[in-house]
Amino acid sequence: MDHDEARTKLLDAAEALFYARGIQAVGMDAIRAASGVSLKRLYQCFPAKGDLVEAYLRRRDERWRKSLAEYVETRPPDERVPAVFDWLRRWFSEDGFRGCGFINSFGELGDAAPGVVAVVREHKDLLRDYLRSLAGSAALGDQIFALVEGATVIAGITGDPAAADSSKTAAETLLRTAS
Structure with a gap:
């Protein structure tokens, strides 16, 4: 091998x-x-185990963001932000869903693993940047980012994929009021 x-x-x-x-x-x-x-x-x-954890998270980040972008990019531009939440609902409904691997890793290891913290922050920065680009502004993108993160935490804790639906409704309201 x-x-x-x-x-x-x-x-x-x-x-x-x-x-x-x-x-x-x-x-x-x-x-x-x-x-x-x-x-x-x-x-x-x-x-070292830390090297393996960092590599696991980096690979997960690439695959996760690619899957999200591929799903969202199939939609017309005005439907892309809501599509993020449709994609999240599908992910939340998967067997074995346990929340965000990045949040879980940060919560478990915290400051004791600075390399892991760096990878987690990089993932969240890249996701926030992507959402800002979809939303058309940093402020609106940051609000959408908060909804995505909140939905993910709620779904991970409760096991209820409907957290994506509630956040999608809130995002659609934000989009309407921003136009």
């Missing part, structure tokens, strides 16, 4: 385990066992 294949298997295992059980609850041996990668190769790919 080459380095890239091992890295992919490790990241697949880490994502599944970290998201389902939490970062601190999952040891490197569990990642090794789930991935089928030797412990020696694991540490060649990721010398």
